[in-house]
Amino acid sequence: MQNMALFILRRIGYGLLVLLSLSFVVLSFIRLIPGDPVRMSLGPTASEKVVREVRSELYLDRPIPVQYFYWLRGVLRHGDFGKSLFTHRAVSKDIAEFLPRSMELAACSALLILVFGVLLGTLSALFRDTWLDNLLRFFAYLGVVTPPYAIAIFFLLLFAFYWKFFPIGGMPAFPEELRVTGMLTFDALIEGRFPLFFDSLWHLILPAVSLSLGSIAYQARIHRSSMIDNINKDYISFARVVGVRKTTLTLKHLMKPSFIPTLTIFGLQVAALLGNAFLIEVIFRYPGFSRYSLQVIMTKDPYGIVAVTMVFGIVFALVNILLDVGVAWLDPRVRLQAPE
Amino acid sequence: MEMNEDESHQQRARPRLDRFKRQWHKFSSNPLSLMGLAVVILLILAAILAKVVAPHPDHSGLFLDFSNANQAPSLRYLAGTDEYGRDILSRMLVGLRYSLGIGLLVLALSVPLGVLLGAIAGHYRHTWVDTAIMRSTDLFMAIPPLILALVVCAMFTPGYFFAALGIATAWWPWYTRLTYSLFTSLSNELYIKYAELGGATHWHIILKETLPNAVSPIFTKMSLDMGMIIIIASSMSFVGLGVQPPKPSLGSMVAEGMKYLPEYWWISVFPAMMVVLIVLGFNLLGDGLRDVFAIEEI
Numbered sequence: 001m002q003n004m005a006l007f008i009l010r011r012i013g014y015g016l017l018v019l020l021s022l023s024f025v026v027l028s029f030i031r032l033i034p035g036d037p038v039r040m041s042l043g044p045t046a047s048e049k050v051v052r053e054v055r056s057e058l059y060l061d062r063p064i065p066v067q068y069f070y071w072l073r074g075v076l077r078h079g080d081f082g083k084s085l086f087t088h089r090a091v092s093k094d095i096a097e098f099l100p101r102s103m104e105l106a107a108c109s110a111l112l113i114l115v116f117g118v119l120l121g122t123l124s125a126l127f128r129d130t131w132l133d134n135l136l137r138f139f140a141y142l143g144v145v146t147p148p149y150a151i152a153i154f155f156l157l158l159f160a161f162y163w164k165f166f167p168i169g170g171m172p173a174f175p176e177e178l179r180v181t182g183m184l185t186f187d188a189l190i191e192g193r194f195p196l197f198f199d200s201l202w203h204l205i206l207p208a209v210s211l212s213l214g215s216i217a218y219q220a221r222i223h224r225s226s227m228i229d230n231i232n233k234d235y236i237s238f239a240r241v242v243g244v245r246k247t248t249l250t251l252k253h254l255m256k257p258s259f260i261p262t263l264t265i266f267g268l269q270v271a272a273l274l275g276n277a278f279l280i281e282v283i284f285r286y287p288g289f290s291r292y293s294l295q296v297i298m299t300k301d302p303y304g305i306v307a308v309t310m311v312f313g314i315v316f317a318l319v320n321i322l323l324d325v326g327v328a329w330l331d332p333r334v335r336l337q338a339p340e
Numbered sequence: 341m342e343m344n345e346d347e348s349h350q351q352r353a354r355p356r357l358d359r360f361k362r363q364w365h366k367f368s369s370n371p372l373s374l375m376g377l378a379v380v381i382l383l384i385l386a387a388i389l390a391k392v393v394a395p396h397p398d399h400s401g402l403f404l405d406f407s408n409a410n411q412a413p414s415l416r417y418l419a420g421t422d423e424y425g426r427d428i429l430s431r432m433l434v435g436l437r438y439s440l441g442i443g444l445l446v447l448a449l450s451v452p453l454g455v456l457l458g459a460i461a462g463h464y465r466h467t468w469v470d471t472a473i474m475r476s477t478d479l480f481m482a483i484p485p486l487i488l489a490l491v492v493c494a495m496f497t498p499g500y501f502f503a504a505l506g507i508a509t510a511w512w513p514w515y516t517r518l519t520y521s522l523f524t525s526l527s528n529e530l531y532i533k534y535a536e537l538g539g540a541t542h543w544h545i546i547l548k549e550t551l552p553n554a555v556s557p558i559f560t561k562m563s564l565d566m567g568m569i570i571i572i573a574s575s576m577s578f579v580g581l582g583v584q585p586p587k588p589s590l591g592s593m594v595a596e597g598m599k600y601l602p603e604y605w606w607i608s609v610f611p612a613m614m615v616v617l618i619v620l621g622f623n624l625l626g627d628g629l630r631d632v633f634a635i636e637e638i
Contacts, residue, residue: 020483025479026491033495059573085434109443143604147580153601158610161602208475275484281577293487294579297494305491312483 006329014318019310020072026309030066030253030302032144037300041085042308058083060302071303081310082303087295091307092279094292098230099311100182101171102288106273108204109212113269116212117141118262124220125227135326143217149279152210156283159206166206169284172199192208207284210256215269219262230254260331271316353511362527363632373628379621394430402586410604420458420606422596428606431588433522435554439582442504442573445565449508454515455551457556461516463546472519477513485510486572490581498581505583507572511565518561522554545568556633564626567619574615590615 028146030037038055039046052061059067081091124136160168171184175196178187180186185204188197230236231254239253275292281291289311296304367373391397391445413420419428462475480488484577485507493506526532527550535549575590578606583589590611597608 018478022479022482029459029495052607054426117603139622141620142616143568147574147619149575150616153598153608153612157602183450227391263396271484275486278490279578293344297487297490298579298581309483309487309491312487316483323385 004325008325011321011324013315015314015321019317022305022313023071023310024068027068027302027308029301030305031060031064031067037085039303040155040300042324048113051158053098054085056294058085058303066201071306081307084296084304084307085301086299086304091303094304095289095307095311096182098287098289098292101184101286102196102277102290103209104183104185105211105277105281105286105288107272108208109273110266110270112208112212113215113219113273116216116224116268120216120220121223121262122178122227123246124224126232130227133140133224137224140217140220140224144216144221146214148211148214148276149283151213151282152207152283155210165295167203169203169207169286171203171287172196208284210284211273211280214276215272219265219269222265223258223262227254229270230258260327263326263330264323267319267326274315351552367628367632369629370628372419372624373631376621376624376626379617380625383436383477383618383621384440390433390437394427396427397431399426400434400588402491409609410600412604413606414524419610420604421599422607428593428610431593431613432590435583435588435590435593435611436618438500438576438587439570441508442500442582443569444570445501445504446511447562447565448509450512450517451558451562453508454512455519455630457512458516458519459546459551459554462527463542465524469539473516475636477516478482480510480513481527486575489572489576490579493576493581494537500583503573503576503582506576507569511569514565515558515561518557518611519554522557523550526550526553548616552586553565554573556629560626560629560633565628566622567626570615570618570622 032220036051038051038058038060042051055061059070062070071082073080076296079092081095083089084091084094087094095261120136120140124133124140127133159165173185178184178191178193178196180187180190185200188194188200236249236253244253255330277288277290278294281288282287282294289308293308293312297309348350350470367377391400394400403424405421405424408417408421408425409416409423411421411425417427417429419432421427422431457473457477459468462468489506490512491502491506493502494508496502496505532545532549535545540549574589574594575581577589577591578595580592580595582591585592592609594615595609597604597606597611
């Protein structure tokens with residue numbers, strides 16, 4: 001247990017080190033390339049004096065290490081990630097507004113991936129080489145090779161335009177008095193606003209399904225092959241021979257070890273969700289962090305870009321740490337090793 | 341795929357050819373792999389001959405014919421026309437050329453760099469060189485590849501080359517990692533030990549002894565990655581950070597068609613299906629190669 005705590009601490013420390021270096025690289029990179037983000041943001045009509053003032057307010061007229069120092073000081077002291085040239089307010093405010101919305105979408109998708117990926121993979125493995133298995137594998141392959149934006153468009157055409165079953169995009173407005181976590185669906189639920197809860201859940205389904213379908217397919221493939229690997233192991237045959245009940249055998253002896261590769265892939269898929277959410281949020285006009293990221297990236301907003309890379313880096317690192325801990329818990333043979 | 345004893349004795353005269361025949365036999369026994377190969381060859385041919393086989397080659401650039409705008413698929417326009425009256429099929433064929441081209445460009449930029457660094461780090465294991473190289477891969481793998489690619493690409497002028505550069509920035513660490521693990525597992529082979537004892541130079545061991553034995557997993561990964569890279573590249577051109585209009589790219593065609601859903605669905609749907617076909621072909625091919633070489637770590 002002590003080993004585990006040490007491992008987690010080391011990993012967090014190393015993650016922070018990577019993020020610090022990354023933020024420095026990104027910030028320097030933005031400064032080194034030609035183009036003036038301040039001028040771009042204020043437009044050609046802004047006077048030179050105003051541009052100069054804004055530039056100095058953002059420390060863009062200082063040497064890179066000085067600018068980085070001020071930025072880091074702000075982050076460490078007040079959690080202040082600088083000011084966005086895109087929304088013209090503190091980047092931390094933007095994150096607080098948009099990130100929970102994306103987390104809501106990602107959580108929905110992650111749930112779908114875990115439940116359906118494991119369910120379909122298990123079905124496929126238990127009914128191996130039957131028509132059901134072949135059908136599931138066919139769809140799994142199709143799901144893997146179809147980019148998320150293509151899935152989104154096919155689903156939009158089918159379920160929103162043709163059958164008019166789901167809304168074509170957007171989200172219900174967020175009543176300010178509700179804001180607790182910033183996740184609309186969740187906040188509406190805990191405040192007991194059920195019509196709003198269902199409405200927002202309804203808007204969430206199509207984006208979440210489009211986002212997760214490819215990952216569900218991949219997850220099902222991995223879970224199938226991992227279960228089939230284990231079905232043929234000696235200890236399963238032994239358990240069967242000594243008369244362990246079939247449900248116990250499947251659920252306990254077969255499922256637990258089969259979850260090891262599944263969990264590894266699940267972590268990678270969750271991390272991939274964030275990247276893939278870009279186009280899904282654009283297509284469904286979903287007010288999330290990925291769409292915001294895209295906008296700051298396109299406008300070359302320096303502090304916006306650094307904050308975006310930091311947020312994605314933190315989520316990525318957390319997912320990876322959780323993953324290693326989860327795998328170590330499932331597989332007693334794994335010894336946790338952190339970089340020195 | 342082991343051969344029995346006598347067979348290997350008889351065939352020792354031309355080992356390379358025999359090995360290829362054996363691998364081809366295994367590859368071709370799986371119809372899906374053959375299908376993948378066929379799709380990839382067809383796509384490459386279509387891309388090379390795009391301007392020849394396209395029914396309306398001039399529609400791939402600046403071309404306006406508003407009287408035929410937004411036409412549904414018909415015999416004249418097999419995949420319909422877009423908002424400017426341009427033939428979607430012709431634009432898809434030329435867009436295919438850019439898609440495959442960007443896939444190759446990304447691999448050409450990232451694979452040599454990634455493999456070289458991985459080889460060096462793997463050869464000088466447990467030294468500061470190893471640490472420096474492998475820790476810097478962590479830096480580039482700390483955020484999702486699409487986001488890194490977008491950040492890098494958006495810093496420069498949007499376009500074909502910088503999109504490829506952006507993706508390559510996110511891609512090389514995977515090859516470094518793969519080559520590193522291959523070199524680590526190969527380093528205990530006897531022929532490497534002999535070469536070291538025989539006083540071979542470091543470069544000789546890296547390039548002549550170890551690398552040739554690490555080639556098949558690397559090639560297999562390249563085939564499997566093509567699909568992924570093309571998806572990322574088309575996602576980037578979807579948001580305008582790829583091939584610039586009026587040149588066609590599959591991603592930007594899908595994006596432009598979004599405005600006209602659901603009435604003129606063909607503008608988006610056919611290019612999207614083309615992306616699916618490309619990725620399908622390369623994935624089937626890559627899966628087939630992986631089975632032939634019996635590679636597990638990719």
